[in-house]
Amino acid sequence: MLTLLHLLSAIALLLWGVHIVRTGIMRVYGSQLRHILGKGMTHTPLAFATGLLVTALVQSSNATAMLVTSFIGQALMTLPTALAVMLGADVGTALMARVLTLDLSWLSPLLTLVGVSLFLSRKQTRLGQLGRVLIGLGLVILALQLIVTAAEPITAARGMEVLFSSLTGDTLLAALLGAIFALVSYSSLAAVLLTATLTDAGLIGLPVALGVVIGATIGSGLLAWMNASVQSPAARQLALGNLLFKMAGLLLLPVIDPLVGLIQLTKLDPATLVIGFHLVYNTTRCLLQLPLIYLMAHICQKLLPEYKQPDVVARPRHLDSGALDTPSLALANAVRETLRIGDLVDSMLNRVQVALHEDRPGLDDEIRRLDNDIDALYNAVKLYLARLPRDELSEEESRRWAQIIELAVNLELAGDLIEHMLGKIHNPKTLSRRAFSKDDLEELSCLLGHLADNLRLGLSVFLCGDERSARQLVIQKHEFRHHERKLAHAHVDRLHERVLESLETSSTHLELIADMRRLNSLFCSPAYAVLERVQPSIESLLLGNEASQHTLTRLPASKV
Known part of the structure; x- marks a missing residue:
């Protein structure tokens, strides 16, 4: 029981290390990565390379998916280009899996020591957040070593041998387990690293390991689909295309056994074979699917057509939930949405100006709708900023957070006040303009x-x-x-x-002047x-x- 607890805790440490690296990179270089993705919108090969680079840095194709989803949700990227970025992200994940399985045991204590020193001494600076990334890398390498150590006594247990032997020959079940683990761990990278480690320890066979790797890739696609299920139609189309591309790996399951016999001719150790298969499989699949992105985009648009539904009130355009892990990006999004509220207030003032000089039908309804839009956007900005972790903001970010909240509140109050002003200008009994x-x-x-x-x-x-x-x-x-x-x-x-x-x-007249003073x-x-x-x-x-x-x-x- 204690041995199993050690193995589970090592797996948890691996997941935590991957999470720390991802969030640390997003907080330090989130805006730059967003800029890089934006630059990759012009050509398909460039978009593919951009997805590979960004994913290699953040060690998570899911993080890349959230950034790309925000772009396509704001109509800043076409669907075929976004699909190319996601194909590159799959290759980036495979490359990082290969790097992290090298013999880096000497590097773990060094990274952890330097990272902790930087993080504790300069916690709220970019250098401190870079220390956080180093801590995460050190934990990932340490966790892989602990998994190997904890798995050794388990491999000798007769019960575990019987349990894992039941998967032999059932590659579809192995793929299902890989997908489930990728969903639970929120990372296909962690699933592949764990599979390689357990295979090297002799706990699972190579055919099962390859099935788990294919399933983990599909699991990351399912995760992106679940995240996009409540977003715009364009974001759901991207998630569907990404999932369909990854599900093409199921075609390999019937030929897993001949494939295992072929790759074993290389005489490499099992862990290297698993990681090598993951890299070759993803690279080959993505390069073959790259010319098909326009066809896949057309299929997804047919399966999930965009429909326009009349908005009762305005909806936020810039409050991307995927940017909450990067405070600088989240605050910039909140600023853009607050400026949009300001534009609505300006429109209300223009209509009050019209109401002073003419009796235009429907003017009251127009101002009422604008005030409802302001209230809706104000609530959205308020709730969005409430989701930001205040204790992790730098001093400048905290100041900006307070400025956004203050202006959003003031603009919401201004909208209510302007609506009341129109009621004073119009005679409530005759619905006509007062005779000033x-x-x-x-x-x-x-x-x-x-x-x-x-x-x-x-x-x-x-x-x-x-x-x-x-x-x-x-x-x-x-x-x-x-x-x-x-x-x-x-x-x-x-x-x-x-x-x-x-x-x-x-x-x-005097009440209106007092309202304008406020x-x-x-x-x-x-x-x-x-x-x-x-x-x-x-x-x-x-x-x-x-x-x-x-x-x-x-x-x-x-x-x-």
């Missing part, structure tokens, strides 16, 4: 124009983090406040002059997040702007 005076309309329209300008500048500051633009935004915020006060006073003067339209809409504060909030990084207190900025504010107060209202 000509001067009132010009003032409100002017304030809305300034408000839209501040929103756009605020989104630019949020995206770029430019200090000069942030200072300009703060100045424009105070210019808006000064302008808003002057217009409010001008409105009161018209009340004194007994202008009938102004008297009838006075309450609504919106202005929400739109200008990104400036303070930027300026707090370059100065300890914002008060010095405000004091520095007193002169400009004093100058503004002396200008006539027509020039403000």
